[in-house]
Amino acid sequence: MSNKMWGGRFGSKPDPIMEDINTSIDFDRRLYRQDIAASKAHAAMLAKKGIITAQDAKRIAHGLDTILSEIESGKFAFQRALEDIHMNVESRLAELIGPAAGRLHTARSRNDQVATDFRLWVRDAFDALDAALAGYQRALAEKALHHAGTVMPGFTHLQPAQPVTFGHHLLAYVEMAARDRGRFADARARLNESPLGAVALAGTSFPIDRNMTAKSLGFARPMANSLDAVADRDFVLEMLAACAIAAVHLSRFAEEIVIWSSPLLGLIRLSDKFTTGSSIMPQKRNPDAAELVRAKTGRIVGALAGLMMVIKGLPLAYQKDLQEDKEGAMDAVGALELSITAMTGMVRDLEPDVARMREAAGEGYSTATDLADWLTRALKLPFRDAHHATGRIVAKAAEAGVALDRLPLKVMQSVEPRITKAVFGALAVDRSVKSRRSYGGTAPSGVRAQARRWLKRLKAKA
Ligand code: ARG
Numbered sequence: 001m002s003n004k005m006w007g008g009r010f011g012s013k014p015d016p017i018m019e020d021i022n023t024s025i026d027f028d029r030r031l032y033r034q035d036i037a038a039s040k041a042h043a044a045m046l047a048k049k050g051i052i053t054a055q056d057a058k059r060i061a062h063g064l065d066t067i068l069s070e071i072e073s074g075k076f077a078f079q080r081a082l083e084d085i086h087m088n089v090e091s092r093l094a095e096l097i098g099p100a101a102g103r104l105h106t107a108r109s110r111n112d113q114v115a116t117d118f119r120l121w122v123r124d125a126f127d128a129l130d131a132a133l134a135g136y137q138r139a140l141a142e143k144a145l146h147h148a149g150t151v152m153p154g155f156t157h158l159q160p161a162q163p164v165t166f167g168h169h170l171l172a173y174v175e176m177a178a179r180d181r182g183r184f185a186d187a188r189a190r191l192n193e194s195p196l197g198a199v200a201l202a203g204t205s206f207p208i209d210r211n212m213t214a215k216s217l218g219f220a221r222p223m224a225n226s227l228d229a230v231a232d233r234d235f236v237l238e239m240l241a242a243c244a245i246a247a248v249h250l251s252r253f254a255e256e257i258v259i260w261s262s263p264l265l266g267l268i269r270l271s272d273k274f275t276t277g278s279s280i281m282p283q284k285r286n287p288d289a290a291e292l293v294r295a296k297t298g299r300i301v302g303a304l305a306g307l308m309m310v311i312k313g314l315p316l317a318y319q320k321d322l323q324e325d326k327e328g329a330m331d332a333v334g335a336l337e338l339s340i341t342a343m344t345g346m347v348r349d350l351e352p353d354v355a356r357m358r359e360a361a362g363e364g365y366s367t368a369t370d371l372a373d374w375l376t377r378a379l380k381l382p383f384r385d386a387h388h389a390t391g392r393i394v395a396k397a398a399e400a401g402v403a404l405d406r407l408p409l410k411v412m413q414s415v416e417p418r419i420t421k422a423v424f425g426a427l428a429v430d431r432s433v434k435s436r437r438s439y440g441g442t443a444p445s446g447v448r449a450q451a452r453r454w455l456k457r458l459k460a461k462a
Contacts, residue, residue: 005087022320025078027327028085032071034120035085036064038113038196041216043104049207051107056100063097064089084323085117086110107206108199111230111318115195118326120217122239125333126188132340133181133246137174138458139347144170145451149444151429152267152357153366160364163429166352167447174454176249183242191235194219198229201317231317233307233325240304240329243336247297250339254293257346261287266356271349274342289342296335303328361429365394365404370435374426379418389416 003010014022040061047057067089070076082088087110094101144167154164194214197204203226210222223229260267261275270287278284310324368390375386392415397407405427412419425431437443 003081003083005082005091019080022083023080024084024323024326025080025082025088027330028114028117028323029071029078029088030330031085031114031117031121031326032089033068034117034124035089035113036068038116038120038213038217039089039104040064041213042108042196044216045209045212046103046106048212049209051206051208052100052103056103059097059100060093060104063093063101066096067092084110084114086113107197107204107208109201109230111200112195112198112226114322115198115230116217118233119191119193119195119219119235122235122329123188123191123218125239126184126191129243129246129333129336129340130181130184132337132344133177133184134458134461136340136344136347137177137454139344140170140174140177141451141454141458143347143350144168144174145448145455147352148447148451149433150352150354150357151361151433152352153361153363154442160360160366162369162442163361163366163432164442165433165444165447166357167444167451168442170347171447171450171454173249173253177246180242180246180249183245184239187235187238187242189220190238192218192220193223194221195223195229197222198226201227201230227317231314231319231322233311233322236325236329237304237307237311240300240307240332243332244297244301244304247300247336247339250336250343251294251297253343254290257290257350258287258294261285261290261350265360266353267360268350268352270346271351273349274346289346293339293342296339300332300335303332358429362403362405365397367404367427367429367432368394370426370432371404371423374423375416375419378420378422379416381416 003014043052043057043060043064046052047054052060067076070092076088076092078088079091082091090101090104093104146167147170148165148167150166151163152166152169153160154162154169194210194217196213196217197208197210214220214222257268257270259265261270270285270290272285274287274289275285276288278286306328307325310321314321371393372383372386372390375381375389376383379386381389393407393412394404396411396415397404400407400411405424409419409421409423412423426435433442434444437446439446
């Protein structure tokens with residue numbers, strides 16, 4: 001027997017391999033909620049416009065509700081032979097309500113149906129990712145407030161550069177997550193137009209009301225071009241691009257967690273909840289969760305690259321290639337959600353080794369810039385000259401094998417005779433961070449204010 005949904009002109013069944021390559025139900029079943037919502041909106045509109053009877057619309061709506069609960073309770077028998085979610089739902093509807101089911105597909109095509117369903121799905125994904133990122137930001141800001149005065153080494157080139165505060169470092173990721181959320185919000189607004197009613201590609205001769213279905217599905221308006229509506233998937237690309245950037249941000253932090261928690265550095269301790277042991281080396285506490293967050297970036301970025309390739313060179317309008325827009329995107333969203341949640345947990349649980357951080361903060365002559373600034377301020381040296389004198393003093397400290405604040409005043413004066421003992425005030429790491437009160441700088445006072453501002457903002461929005 002040929003396919004009962006489209007098999008009118010077919011004499012025989014598809015080859016089993018055809019079924020394997022053609023079917024999408026294994027992944028697009030995840031669109032069931034969106035598919036049923038869109039069908040209900042469409043049926044209500046058809047009835048309102050007199051295209052189907054109110055009674056048929058009612059039967060359709062009831063049937064769809066039944067299907068929704070069948071799926072949600074795990075009682076629905078998905079069939080690969082019915083290809084996708086759209087035909088699985090419609091076929092079950094026919095079993096439940098008979099011929100009225102056949103009227104639902106009036107003035108509709110799977111092309112505008114799938115475009116609508118997936119837009120709704122991606123919109124939901126944006127909302128879930130946004131909420132997850134807000135939770136991550138909250139965890140970061142709370143920890144930042146707690147550690148606004150905790151001094152740690154700040155790095156450039158992964159070399160000790162200048163002391164910073166741990167809170168300041170954490171708040172950097174709050175800012176990145178804020179821009180990630182901004183990208184999701186921008187893309188969400190652009191996505192929020194309804195393809196429903198574009199039908200196969202050209203629109204329809206039925207007197208449909210696209211504004212009505214758009215509104216009832218929460219879209220801002222119907223899409224203005226029916227070819228565009230069924231052919232483009234830029235909303236998925238934008239979502240994946242935003243996901244990829246967010247994942248890259250998480251990955252950088254994950255990498256820092258891996259480095260910091262290594263006993264060689266020992267700047268932080270991860271909780272037992274987010275580490276694993278080794279089956280052979282009993283001493284090990286491996287940061288697996290952070291490593292996996294770092295790794296998941298690969299599949300998320302890969303999903304973006306993959307879909308770019310699928311869409312590149314596709315003529316208008318719908319091509320079956322577009323069915324390949326879903327698996328990678330669904331996988332990427334899942335991977336990112338999991339990554340955000342794991343990072344949130346790690347942030348909540350991780351504890352800095354405050355003493356070790358302070359000690360490390362002073363290593364590598366990290367207050368050399370403070371010395372140069374002091375020479376510039378107290379002795380009115382041009383900064384370039386101060387920089388040079390400081391370099392010579394650092395060389396002397398290295399020669400003597402001591403930190404800058406342990407170098408005898410006399411040795412400093414051999415480089416610059418006007419240096420007084422007041423210089424030592426500038427060389428302690430605490431003084432260093434406290435002095436950096438410029439807007440956005442690392443001073444504990446500024447970090448505290450920023451952390452509070454974030455917590456207030458995050459609470460107001462929650
Ligand atoms: N499963 C299909 C997809 O995801 C639905 C659209 C099928 N349309 C068609 N003309 N065969 O793209």
